[in-house]
Amino acid sequence: MASLSIEALSAQALPLADRFYREQGEKDRCRRHDRVWFARIDGRAVAVARLSPQGGALLLRGVWVVLECRRLGVGAALVSEVISQAKEPVWCFTQPDLMAWYLSLGFQQVESLPETQAAMLAAYRRSRSSLQALRYS
Secondary structure: OOOEEEEOHHHHHHHHHHHHHOOOOOOOOOOOOOEEEEEOOEEEEEEEEEEEEEOOEEEEEEEEOOOOOOOOOOHHHHHHHHHHHOOOOEEEEEEEHHHHHHOOOOOOOOOOOHHHHHHHHHHHHOOOOEEEEEEEO
16 A cells, blocks of 8 residues: 555644545534544545544544545554544444444444433434444443
8 A cells, every 4th residue: 555644633624524525425524523534645535534522432433435445454544543542432333334344443332322322322323223332442
C-alpha cells in the first residue's frame, strides 16, 4: 500500500468530513462536538471515522472507507487509531455483516447497555432493526 497517514481534524475542518460523506453518497454529518479522523493515502482522503460524546462514553460512528480501498487494512488502521485516542469507553452499533470485523479490532458484543446507549440503540433500531451493540474498553 502507498503511504497511509491518519490525522485528527480540527473543529474548523469538520466540513471536509461532511463533504467526504456527501461525495461517497452518504448522509452522515459531523456534529460540532465530534472528534473526527481522516485516513489518507498519498494525501488523498480515503476513509473517515468519528467519535461522538454520549453520556460519559463515546460512540464510534460514520466509519467509511472508499470502495477501492476496502479490504486493504485502511479501515482497521483508522479505527484502531481512533479508539487508541479515546479516554472513555467506546460504543459502536453495527450491522451483523460487520460484526466479525469489529470483534477482530477488540470490540465485544454486549447485551446490557447503560441507559444513554440503550436509548440511542433503540432509536437507531427503529430504522435498522438488526443493529448490534459493541463496546471497546
